[in-house]
Amino acid sequence: MLLCGSAMSVMGGLLPGTAPLRGRAGLEMVVRPFDHRRAAAFRGISDARPAAPVHAVVGGTPAYRREFVRGDVPSGLDDFDEWVIRTVLNAEGPLFREARYLLAEETEIRDPSLYHSVLAAVADGNTTSGGIAGYVGRKSNEIAHPLRVLEDSHLLVKEPDLFRPNRSYYRVAEPLVISWGPSTWHDSGARDLLTAKGFDTRDTVLTCCSGAGFGTEAASDVRLVTIDDLYA
Known part of the structure; x- marks a missing residue:
């Protein structure tokens, strides 16, 4: 028997604890989106x-x-x-409301407005639990469960912060829930920040990616990555 579905919380609830299929599954495979x-x-x-x-x-x-x-x-x-x-x-196409339906199909979500606010906070650049809590007007412990549910649903991803040990940040994993718009990250002091943390940066090469290309004034000690390079 083959069981498949797109609601991560529903599929994940088929196997743990006292679930009827506990111990009976021969393979559990999470199909990830294409790169x-x-x-x-x-x-x-x-x-x-x-x-x-x-x-x-x-x-x-x-x-x-x-x-x-x-x-x-x-x-x-x-x-x-x-x-x-x-x-x-x-508005007549299925993609128009897909971001809303991605949340609606998750059975663990009891307060959709809170979860939408958490996703909006991360999409707006608030990537730490404290920043997210401040954005939605809740205490950090009050958003711990929504963050876990959104992680389990693969709508959020938690990743380690390379610049701050023992810290992590969140990013939105599903592009459809991100407000479409330009964003920039000014990283001119990245090497200095790594050096201050005790890293050996003598051989560090900063990398900058642009979809619009680079001008002739781009720094010579920075590796420039274009869209063509990404798809090479």
Whole structure:
């Protein structure tokens, strides 16, 4: 017998504790979304210019290639904006409300507005538990459970902070729940910050990625990564 489903909390509840299938499963496999290269190949997009923004908007979920958009892919970078209007922003299309449904299908969520606020906090740049709590107007202990549920649902990812030992930060794992807009991270002091933490930075090479390219005034000691490099 093969059981599959997209609601992580429902599927995860089939096996633990006193669940009827406890100890009877021969394999438990979590199917992850495609990375940017595999997603581009799956969508049939060979040009990195439209492939990168498409992945930024809908990620690598296979269902967002055919069923949710009727097989519609942008014909090129010039068609990307119109593709977003035809699919993601089309009120008659299934992708339009998909971000809301991703939360609605999780059975552990009792207060959807709180979970939406937590996701909005992270998407707005509040990546620590304290920052998230301050954004939503709750105490840190009051958002511990929502954070765990969103992690279990693979809507949030908790990762270690490379610059601060024993600390971690959250990021939104599902692109559809992120407000689409430009963002920048000024990292001119990254090497100095690492040095102050006791790291040997003599061979450290800072890396900067840009979808728009770089000017001739870009620093010579920084590794510059373009969209073409990402899909090479």
